[in-house]
Amino acid sequence: MTDHAPDVDPRLLEILVCPMTKAPLRYDRAAQELISLEAGLAYPIRDGIPIMLVDEARALDEAEKAALKAAPPPP
Amino acid sequence: MASTYTAGDAAAYERLMGRWSPLLAERLIAFAGLEKGETVLDLGCGTGSLALALARRTEPGHILGVDIAPPYVAYAAARSADPRLAFHIGDAARLDLADASVDRSFSLLALNFMAAPSRALAELARVTRPGGTIAAAVWDFTGGLVYQRIFWDTAAALDAAAARARARQLSSPLTNDGELAAAFAAAGLKEVEACTLTIRQAYQGFDDYWQPIRNAEGPVGDYVKRLPPERLAALEAALEAAYCAGGADGPRSFAASAWAAKGSVG
Secondary structure (H helix, E strand, O other), X not given: OOOOOOOOOHHXXXXXXXXXXXXXXXXXXXXOEEEEOOOOEEEEEEOOEEEEOHHHOEEOOHHHHHHHXXXXXXX | OOXXXXXXXXXXXHHHHHOOHHHXXXXXHHHHOOOOOOEEEEEOOOOOHHHHHHHOOOOOOEEEEEEOXXXXXXXXXXXXXXXXXXXXXXXXXXXXXXXXXXXXXXXXXXXXXXXXXXXXXXXXXXXXXEEEEEXXXXXXXXXXXXXXXXXXXXXXXXXXXXXXXXXXXXXXXXXXXXXXXXXXXXXXXXXXXXXXXXXXXXXOOHHHHHHHHHOOOHHHHHXXXXXXXXXXXXXXXXXXXXXXXXXXXXXXXXXXXXXXXXXEOO
């Protein structure tokens, strides 16, 4: 992703949830991913368009999951 | 497979159907209503005909378009800079929106192509707030879509494979009398109402009818793309005779009717 990637619509970010668990997501702006800790999945965002398909998501590794659990979710 | 619709080339879709679906979108919005400031969902947004029709109205505060086909979503997202529009890729049967997060939901010419329409309706009922309206329309392939009956009936007279494809198309989920409204009721929606929405498809002449079919997406395209050249030429000649129906080549206007239903979340 370049620095010029369009940002995800803020209203959409508020209401998007993990399609598998329906739990809230964490937005990793730098990586352009939406992260579902419960499902252990990162959904990619391409050109500002979230791709909320389980089959397209990246599986989080154990170190990532541990780091996410340690860090409080952003307000 | 979450959708039975072959969706690859958004521009081809636009030539076949996207030039007509905005007319139907206006009718569906009039049937379903809109109120000021609402967050509105367009499920199965495709190339964005309904979402853009919603954006031409002043009422919606936010318009969310969701579809499973990336080429269509990219096309839709590039069509308008209206800041109220936001598109993303998602699966209707496993929707990615929070409970009761939208005020009103629409689905235009999409539910019948979904692998699990009843799950999609259940997901719409989940994400639409209590008291919110859900409205959908699907083509009446059997009795309402003249341009496509001309195509399938002509092709089926020439080819048993076309007859089988026609049988599949005409038995698509929710597309026969009463099925859409029954699915709404089965999803637990209240005050379900059904109606028929009709537009006119005005063609300039046979070429304007044939070329979009020749390069079609979806079930029509799936059939046409498999034909060897000589069979394709025979089909074209038979279709031209059917289109002209004994008259000179020139403009024709075909009725196109869709089943529509609306209901409210209890």
